[in-house]
Amino acid sequence: MAKFAKRIAYMQSTADVIRYLFEAMTDPDIISFGGGAPAKEALPVELVHEIANEVLTRDQRGVQALQYGNPIGIPDLRQAVIDQLLTPKGVKADLKNVMIVAGGMESMNLISQLYLEPGDVVLVESPTFVQSIQIFKMFEAQCIACETDDNGFVIEDLEAKIKQYHPKMIYVIPTFQNPSGRTTSLERRKAIAELGSQYDIVVLEDDPYCEMRYSGEVLPPIKYFDETGHTIFANSLSKIFAPGTRLGYIYADEPIIRKLYEVKTATNSHTNVLTQILCAEFFKRGLYEPHLKMIRDIHRERRDVMMECIKTMFPNETKFIYPDGGLFTWVELPEHVDTTLMLENAKQHKVAYMPGKEFFVEGQPIKNNCMRISFGGVAPDRIEAGMKRLADVVRLYL
Amino acid sequence: MQTPWEYRFAHRTQRMGSSVIRELLKFTEQPDLISFAGGLPAPGVFPVEKFQEACNRVLTEHGAQALQYSTTEGYRPLREMIARHAERYKVSVTPENILITSGSQQALDFIGRLFLNRGDYIVVESPTYLGALQAWNAYGAQYISVPADEHGMIVDELENALRVGPKFIYVLPNFQNPSGSTLSLERRKRLVTLADQYGVPIIEDDPYGQLRYDGEHLPSVVYLDAQYRNDGGNEYTGNVIYLSTFSKLLAPGLRMAWVVAPPKVIQKLVMTKQAADLHTSSFNQYVTHEVSKGGFLDEHVKVIRSVYKERRDVMLEMMDEMFPSEMRWTKPQGGMFLWGVMPEGVDAAEVLKIAIERKVAFVPGSAFHPNGGGANTMRLNFSYSNPELIREGITRLGATLKEALKKNGHH
Ligand SMILES: Cc1ncc(COP(=O)(O)O)c(C=O)c1O
Ligand SMILES: Cc1ncc(COP(=O)(O)O)c(C=O)c1O
Numbered sequence A: 001m002a003k004f005a006k007r008i009a010y011m012q013s014t015a016d017v018i019r020y021l022f023e024a025m026t027d028p029d030i031i032s033f034g035g036g037a038p039a040k041e042a043l044p045v046e047l048v049h050e051i052a053n054e055v056l057t058r059d060q061r062g063v064q065a066l067q068y069g070n071p072i073g074i075p076d077l078r079q080a081v082i083d084q085l086l087t088p089k090g091v092k093a094d095l096k097n098v099m100i101v102a103g104g105m106e107s108m109n110l111i112s113q114l115y116l117e118p119g120d121v122v123l124v125e126s127p128t129f130v131q132s133i134q135i136f137k138m139f140e141a142q143c144i145a146c147e148t149d150d151n152g153f154v155i156e157d158l159e160a161k162i163k164q165y166h167p168k169m170i171y172v173i174p175t176f177q178n179p180s181g182r183t184t185s186l187e188r189r190k191a192i193a194e195l196g197s198q199y200d201i202v203v204l205e206d207d208p209y210c211e212m213r214y215s216g217e218v219l220p221p222i223k224y225f226d227e228t229g230h231t232i233f234a235n236s237l238s239k240i241f242a243p244g245t246r247l248g249y250i251y252a253d254e255p256i257i258r259k260l261y262e263v264k265t266a267t268n269s270h271t272n273v274l275t276q277i278l279c280a281e282f283f284k285r286g287l288y289e290p291h292l293k294m295i296r297d298i299h300r301e302r303r304d305v306m307m308e309c310i311k312t313m314f315p316n317e318t319k320f321i322y323p324d325g326g327l328f329t330w331v332e333l334p335e336h337v338d339t340t341l342m343l344e345n346a347k348q349h350k351v352a353y354m355p356g357k358e359f360f361v362e363g364q365p366i367k368n369n370c371m372r373i374s375f376g377g378v379a380p381d382r383i384e385a386g387m388k389r390l391a392d393v394v395r396l397y398l
Numbered sequence B: 001m002q003t004p005w006e007y008r009f010a011h012r013t014q015r016m017g018s019s020v021i022r023e024l025l026k027f028t029e030q031p032d033l034i035s036f037a038g039g040l041p042a043p044g045v046f047p048v049e050k051f052q053e054a055c056n057r058v059l060t061e062h063g064a065q066a067l068q069y070s071t072t073e074g075y076r077p078l079r080e081m082i083a084r085h086a087e088r089y090k091v092s093v094t095p096e097n098i099l100i101t102s103g104s105q106q107a108l109d110f111i112g113r114l115f116l117n118r119g120d121y122i123v124v125e126s127p128t129y130l131g132a133l134q135a136w137n138a139y140g141a142q143y144i145s146v147p148a149d150e151h152g153m154i155v156d157e158l159e160n161a162l163r164v165g166p167k168f169i170y171v172l173p174n175f176q177n178p179s180g181s182t183l184s185l186e187r188r189k190r191l192v193t194l195a196d197q198y199g200v201p202i203i204e205d206d207p208y209g210q211l212r213y214d215g216e217h218l219p220s221v222v223y224l225d226a227q228y229r230n231d232g233g234n235e236y237t238g239n240v241i242y243l244s245t246f247s248k249l250l251a252p253g254l255r256m257a258w259v260v261a262p263p264k265v266i267q268k269l270v271m272t273k274q275a276a277d278l279h280t281s282s283f284n285q286y287v288t289h290e291v292s293k294g295g296f297l298d299e300h301v302k303v304i305r306s307v308y309k310e311r312r313d314v315m316l317e318m319m320d321e322m323f324p325s326e327m328r329w330t331k332p333q334g335g336m337f338l339w340g341v342m343p344e345g346v347d348a349a350e351v352l353k354i355a356i357e358r359k360v361a362f363v364p365g366s367a368f369h370p371n372g373g374g375a376n377t378m379r380l381n382f383s384y385s386n387p388e389l390i391r392e393g394i395t396r397l398g399a400t401l402k403e404a405l406k407k408n409g410h411h
Helices: A006-026 A045-055 A062-066 A075-089 A104-115 A130-138 A155-165 A186-199 A254-268 A273-284 A288-313 A339-348 A380-396 B011-015 B020-029 B048-067 B076-088 B104-115 B130-137 B155-163 B185-198 B221-228 B263-274 B282-292 B296-322 B348-357 B387-407
Strands: A098-101 A121-124 A142-145 A169-172 A202-206 A231-236 A248-251 A328-332 A370-374 B098-101 B121-126 B142-149 B168-171 B202-205 B240-245 B257-260 B337-341 B377-381
Touching: A045 A273, A045 B048, A062 A273, A062 B048, A075 A098, A075 A248, A075 A273, A098 A104, A098 A254, A104 A130, A104 A202, A104 A231, A104 A248, A104 A254, A104 B011, A121 A130, A121 A155, A130 A142, A130 A169, A130 B263, A155 A186, A169 A186, A186 A202, A254 B011, A254 B104, A254 B130, A273 A288, A273 B282, A288 A328, A288 A380, A339 A380, B048 B282, B076 B098, B076 B257, B076 B282, B098 B104, B098 B263, B104 B130, B104 B202, B104 B240, B104 B257, B104 B263, B121 B130, B121 B155, B142 B155, B155 B185, B168 B185, B185 B202, B185 B221, B202 B221, B221 B240, B282 B296, B296 B337, B296 B387, B348 B377, B348 B387
Parallel strands: A121 A142, A121 A169, A169 A202, A202 A231, B121 B142, B121 B168, B168 B202, B202 B240
Antiparallel strands: A098 A248, A231 A248, A328 A370, B098 B257, B240 B257, B337 B377
């Protein structure tokens, strides 16, 4: 066989950890806080069933669902995204600004195709979402982490790194960040948008958790503060509709969407039409709002149980983040504990989490003593049982 | 400052013109225009009721799994079904040889990602599939074109191309898009031997293999490769990456396709997919499996064959009657396309402009030639329009062509 392209070597090690976490997912005896899936109880099975039954007929939308579609997506889903997701955020979008993609993940892929040359620098948070980093690296970009605190990017450090590295892109997950659960503050959102404009840098705002807020005040996206078109808002419908349908969207200036049309065509022609229609109908029938409330209620309870468990079961030295939404919290153990090594022991105790090391990239210290814990996919009683197991494991290491 | 967009985009996007095919697809939306331009299956044959039933069943029996994240490789029962299907054509594979992709277009993109460094060479037939060129242009590919005739790639000319040291050979053995030609058995065998001799992998793109209307089924290149290697094992470990898709068998809107390759390649493709879209829609995978199982897919393919066969026959018959005698065209034994050649010097793009005024469309052939040429050629699709429209469309096109040829000094 011919040799693989250079970009492929970057991807191996992360793939191994992810593979274990997938295994943990399918073993019913393991309680896994490792994945990133939302609660299965929050999936709109009945609603989708009802919709499918009604619209997938020959005289309704059955034929449309099965034929080739448009690379930027079906108009009524794009309109629903504008009306029900973007307009409430205070941004003014038009059909020309919105494109449907195959899951939020694909936005990072398409936008990397569009912008990244080998050697380009992407500034990222520390820690950050590994799978996006994998994509940037596959396009042979250099990812440099910047300092963060509880309010997101530390702006002074971000600006210093901009001057030092002349990056092509800033990648930011502003709300209930994966993995840390942290949220970028209002002032910093504004500052990031302005830095993009001032230094002519693409700001890739990846915000798949913003609708999953359980407490605290709603914040406008970075895109809201963007006056020059430098910010691209990428979002996923995985968490508010259904991950298995692979739907997401990009909201950006028209020239970007126009070019993405070509990129998408070359990449996979278009996003599948069948689930686009089901999702469009979900929004058009007014099902989204009540469903979102249900999603929030389910996950809020899980978050609360998880927070209580950490407070009561874990050693006092444990630091952790209280997320106002999303699926994750970030736990920092005493410095000498290596959570990657600890995972072996956790396996024996039939519990899984994501070792924190995976989320760090060059530019900031790598912390070996952290873990990402997801409360999304685990029912409250299982959270308690699992956290007890995990607390036992942690104690072995103190 | 306002972004100067064109200056910011990566170099790789500069070769992504907006596609001729996509531009032309816009015409199919004019109700009175008859389009032979697209590559669309006939909507009338979509098994809509079967799909609705399958959605119901999937949501009743596997609702939560079908709406949840799933593994990157793809839904195992679907991969098992595909493996059994391959078995029928004597290709011995396991689910470890199979990856589900979001259309074959995605597989082509992944192959580019996996193999191509900027400036690498790929051997292609001339003409070849436009979507593959679009995918690989993004990775800085260069092309070595090997000419083709009605029996596919002229394999005798392949050896020169292989001496250049290409990354892989891209071949469409059955009812090729765009030419409709089929690679002969002898050439398939010689292709396998040569590729092995030079250590160059083969990408076999086969969306139409099952849509054969007459003649004998020919063994796939992946099968011949396994046989050549005397590959006795269950798992395929040879030299070919095989692509096929549900787009032409069931429904393209699902974006459901598959790759058959040695496990080593599948593992790398899985990593590539993880970093692209995570996995293909779980829901669509469950539904595709549900629709296809129990022999329905086979029955349905028979229906498609009979519908498309009739359309092909009508188109060929009408072309005999209506097209100028200086024109030549292929008589494909299957698939969805045929290929017309006008006398040298007639420009198909110019003819298209007049054709559109006459409310009929096709794709000018030059787009399918990565290294130029083919200005006097055209691709015609016979699957989308019904026989009545084909008759009318070919009548319009015939008149247009006669006029164009006359203007160019023929007759
Ligand atoms: C930060 C972030 N971005 C993007 C995604 C991708 O979501 P999807 O591709 O399922 O829409 C995720 C999912 O976990 C995420 O955490
Ligand atoms: C030769 C060839 N390869 C690949 C494809 C893409 O098919 P899919 O719809 O599975 O992406 C087509 C579609 O027309 C084709 O003709």
